[in-house]
Amino acid sequence: MTVVLGIFHEAQLFFFVLCAVLLWMGQTTPGKLNPKPGPVEGEYIEVISWAPRVFLYHNFLNKEDADHVVELAGNKVQRSQVVAHGGGATVSSSRTSSGVFIMGEDREDVVIQKLEDKIAKWIQIPKENGEAFYLLRYQPGEEYKPHTDWFRDLAVGTGQRICTVILYLREPEEGGDTTFPSVGLTIAPKAGNALLFWDVTPERKEDSLSLHAGTPVIKGTKWVLTKWIREYKYN
Ligand SMILES: O=C(O)CCC(=O)C(=O)O
Numbered sequence: 001m002t003v004v005l006g007i008f009h010e011a012q013l014f015f016f017v018l019c020a021v022l023l024w025m026g027q028t029t030p031g032k033l034n035p036k037p038g039p040v041e042g043e044y045i046e047v048i049s050w051a052p053r054v055f056l057y058h059n060f061l062n063k064e065d066a067d068h069v070v071e072l073a074g075n076k077v078q079r080s081q082v083v084a085h086g087g088g089a090t091v092s093s094s095r096t097s098s099g100v101f102i103m104g105e106d107r108e109d110v111v112i113q114k115l116e117d118k119i120a121k122w123i124q125i126p127k128e129n130g131e132a133f134y135l136l137r138y139q140p141g142e143e144y145k146p147h148t149d150w151f152r153d154l155a156v157g158t159g160q161r162i163c164t165v166i167l168y169l170r171e172p173e174e175g176g177d178t179t180f181p182s183v184g185l186t187i188a189p190k191a192g193n194a195l196l197f198w199d200v201t202p203e204r205k206e207d208s209l210s211l212h213a214g215t216p217v218i219k220g221t222k223w224v225l226t227k228w229i230r231e232y233k234y235n
Contacts, residue, residue: 045058048187049180053198055195056187056193057122058192060118060194061115061194063191063192066170068109072112073102073106074223101133101135102132115133123229128233129159129230129233133227134225134226138214140217142216143213143215147211149199150210159231160230163197163228164226165226165229166225166226168190168223169191171191174218175215176189178213178214182211
């Protein structure tokens with residue numbers, strides 16, 4: 001009996017040591033993926049549409065970082081403008097929000113840098129291809145009517161805007177959806193989420209299906225951070 005028990009214990013001991021060694025190898029063997037590379041708790045990416053290409057990253061950023069960005073530059077917003085025909089910028093009734101580009105010292109902010117790095121990692125395009133973040137505030141009644149983000153009259157060397165990322169920092173109580181009217185898509189501006197859509201097709205043609213809008217806020221205030229990504233290094 002004692003001999004049988006002894007063999008059993010030895011077998012058990014051998015089994016545990018083997019498991020520990022295999023586990024250790026799995027964690028440390030060069031070239032092997034971390035066995036737990038999956039999403040951080042609460043983060044996941046949803047494919048919304050393939051035509052146009054639209055993806056929603058749930059819980060991309062936390063409330064603390066979102067509040068930090070609003071506190072960093074929220075008091076600098078001014079009436080938004082649109083790209084005028086023939087270049088330059090102009091105020092338009094199609095875009096009634098207020099906004100500011102996060103540039104200079106503010107762009108060096110640790111949270112801004114963290115968000116830029118996280119976007120680059122997500123979309124696999126170097127952060128140097130991104131324009132500065134544009135912080136946008138919509139109050140009740142304010143909107144951005146349907147438009148596309150790609151440039152019609154592309155100045156030589158500037159590079160086309162190929163995709164757009166919108167980080168929802170603070171959601172309004174009502175209204176303020178992002179919509180794609182050509183394909184009947186509506187994305188709720190849920191704080192913490194990030195929306196990615198492609199302004200060009202996989203063939204790098206301007207994608208008319210990427211027509212999108214920020215619908216009027218009805219109640220409360222909506223804050224977003226928009227980043228337009230160019231096809232070449234931009235900064
Ligand atoms: O505010 C939104 O939901 C859309 C913003 C937008 O269309 C843009 O920044 O290009």
